[in-house]
Amino acid sequence: MFDCVVAEDEELLRTSLLLQLGEVWPGLRIVAECEDGASALEAIAEHKPDVAFLDIRMPGLTGIEVAAALAEVSPRTQVVFVTAYDQYAIDAFEQGAVDYLLKPVARDRLQATVQRLQARVAAGRPDPATLDALLRHLAQRPSEPAAPPPLAWITANSGRETRLIMLDEVAYFRADSKYTVVVTADGEALLRTPLKELLEALDPHQFRQIHRSTIVNLKAVASVVRDDSGKGTLRLKGRDETLPVSAPFMALFRGM
Numbered sequence: 001m002f003d004c005v006v007a008e009d010e011e012l013l014r015t016s017l018l019l020q021l022g023e024v025w026p027g028l029r030i031v032a033e034c035e036d037g038a039s040a041l042e043a044i045a046e047h048k049p050d051v052a053f054l055d056i057r058m059p060g061l062t063g064i065e066v067a068a069a070l071a072e073v074s075p076r077t078q079v080v081f082v083t084a085y086d087q088y089a090i091d092a093f094e095q096g097a098v099d100y101l102l103k104p105v106a107r108d109r110l111q112a113t114v115q116r117l118q119a120r121v122a123a124g125r126p127d128p129a130t131l132d133a134l135l136r137h138l139a140q141r142p143s144e145p146a147a148p149p150p151l152a153w154i155t156a157n158s159g160r161e162t163r164l165i166m167l168d169e170v171a172y173f174r175a176d177s178k179y180t181v182v183v184t185a186d187g188e189a190l191l192r193t194p195l196k197e198l199l200e201a202l203d204p205h206q207f208r209q210i211h212r213s214t215i216v217n218l219k220a221v222a223s224v225v226r227d228d229s230g231k232g233t234l235r236l237k238g239r240d241e242t243l244p245v246s247a248p249f250m251a252l253f254r255g256m
Contacts, residue, residue, distance in 0.1 A: 002121055003049040005032045007040035007066070008082060009058045017053065017082070017105055024107070025114045036196060037061025038209050038249075045073040045248040050121045053101070056083040059200045060209060065252075072251035078117055150203035156182045156189035163189050167206070171220040171236055172243065173198060175213040185238070208252065210234060210245045224253050 004021070008014035014033060021028055028051070032043035037058040044052055044066070052070075054063030067079050080099040099113045153166045165182060173195060174181040180191040180198055191198065199207070199215055209215050210232075222235045224245060232245030232253070245253070 002028050002051060002118075003031045003047055004028050004051045004053070005034065005040060005043045005047060005049045005077075006030060006053045007034040007037065007043075007058060007063065008053070008055040009035045010055075011035070013082075013103055013105075017101075017110075020105060020107055020110050021053075021114075024111050025118070035059075037063065037066050038196075038199075038212070041066050041069055041073065041248040041251075042212065042246060044070065044077060045246075048074045049077055051078045051080065051117055053080045053082055056081055059196060061252075069248065069251040073248050078120055080113060080117070150206075151201045154182065154191065156191050158187065158189040165189065167202070167217070168219065170217050171239065172217060173207075173215040208249070210243060210249045210253075212246065214243055216243060224250075226250055 006014060006018060008017060018030060031047040031049055034040040034043055038060045041061060054066055056063045063081055070077055080101060082101045082103060084103050099116060101109060101113060151167060153164055156163050156165055165184060169184045171183045175195040180193055180195050182189045182191055199209055206218055207215050208218055216234060220236050222237045224232050224234045226232045230247035230250060232250045234243040234245050
């Protein structure tokens with residue numbers, strides 16, 4: 001029995017892939033289904049699966065970013081990238097002999113991929129050098145059309161008051177039930193925007209997810225200390241409190 005994590009943000013495509021995997025690889029056990037990169041990385045770190053199917057474009061972390069962290073959290077996991085038509089990425093995959101699937105996933109292509117995976121997993125032959133070379137190649141891809149600029153400010157509620165908060169003033173965001181708490185030097189305020197949706201709109205060079213329920217402003221970070229379990233403790237500038245860092249996200253800090 002082999003274990004697998006499937007990460008695809010489009011529910012219909014994820015369901016279709018899961019159904020096809022059940023047909024062509026009955027001995028595969030799905031240990032986690034994920035709809036974003038952060039939860040995929042956490043699931044892989046927790047389960048150490050034999051195989052991970054990663055959508056290239058997901059909210060938060062991309063499939064490429066998740067794959068780049070696997071050397072730290074689960075080096076034996078075989079990766080299959082799932083992508084919409086992207087000639088640059090496809091050329092890189094084929095040159096690197098790394099498996100990929102085009103959306104929508106064709107059954108015959110999936111069958112061939114599964115056969116290769118079964119042989120590699122059974123032989124215990126992960127090839128991190130090939131994956132590393134691929135990731136470096138993809139990092140050099142030509143610039144794509146400009147994405148919408150990241151948020152510069154937000155409005156949040158504090159009691160009966162609605163506050164306009166510049167993002168440079170935010171220390172961190174914390175999920176709280178149906179709300180997101182905005183923490184600044186002036187106190188806390190509430191957003192109705194879910195943490196996952198908020199992460200997509202933030203500048204990834206300034207804000208990083210460090211836990212399933214926390215996004216931190218890197219400008220507010222004083223230090224990060226790793227413990228023996230691989231998790232971390234983050235200290236903020238000018239604040240006494242500390243924030244926990246999940247083990248998968250420690251790998252992202254080391255890559256900065």
